[in-house]
């Protein structure tokens with residue numbers, strides 16, 4: 001592990017850059033359990049790759065006991081991973097984490113329990129995963145994505161997207177708001193009911209159009225929904 005010390009220095013600099021609460025390097029060395037877990041991981045990953053599988057697993061359990069963060073030594077983790085707060089983070093054996101990724105507390109990069117082989121997610125560079133989010137299965141989250149707190153992500157996410165919800169769906173892509181006009185895109189148990197309502201609304205629009213003529217609606221349903229979403233004032 002020739003670069004371990006330089007990696008540690010880089011990790012500390014990363015925290016100073018990304019966490020406005022960090023006051024000094026000494027505080028970071030002493031108080032950031034997310035970093036302690038990553039440093040343990042780097043040693044354990046080396047042991048894992050050199051055939052010391054049980055020792056690596058055992059030390060990863062020691063690290064979990066000390067930090068509350070469980071990183072499987074077989075996972076592949078890029079540089080400058082910042083796990084903020086950390087408690088409850090789980091990173092599975094076949095997970096791949098790119099560079100400059102930030103994970104908050106309670107994040108799981110886990111399996112669905114149905115897959116074999118590569119069964120954990122791949123996060124590309126610059127991904128931020130909010131507190132409590134679960135990213136499950138052999139899926140890929142593209143670079144520069146943000147995953148909302150509490151989301152459950154089960155499908156691939158294209159780069160530069162923001163995902164929220166259970167199951168997760170894209171709300172921003174390349175800086176533009178994404179409005180879901182087909183409820184099936186959300187793919188949750190309520191989507192059938194929403195799809196039925198959308199079909200009914202379409203039928204009613206057609207009837208109104210027959211009664212009032214083609215001028216009754218100047219825009220298709222999807223455009224109306226887009227406009228309504230943009231105009232809603234959510235302040236309560």
Ligand SMILES: CC(C)(COP(=O)(O)OP(=O)(O)OC[C@H]1O[C@@H](n2cnc3c(N)ncnc32)[C@H](O)[C@@H]1OP(=O)(O)O)[C@@H](O)C(=O)NCCC(=O)NCCS
Pocket residue numbers: 085104105129130131146147148149150151162163164165171172234
């Ligand atoms: C997902 C996230 C990155 C979006 O941030 P943003 O780009 O500023 O987006 P906004 O706050 O404008 O929210 C956009 C919409 O998504 C909704 N939304 C935001 N976060 C959400 C979440 N976690 N779950 C569900 N919906 C969410 C908002 O209500 C809003 O809906 P609306 O436009 O219909 O009103 C952010 O809300 C988030 O969850 N960050 C994680 C932070 C975290 O975990 N911090 C832990 C610190 S200890």
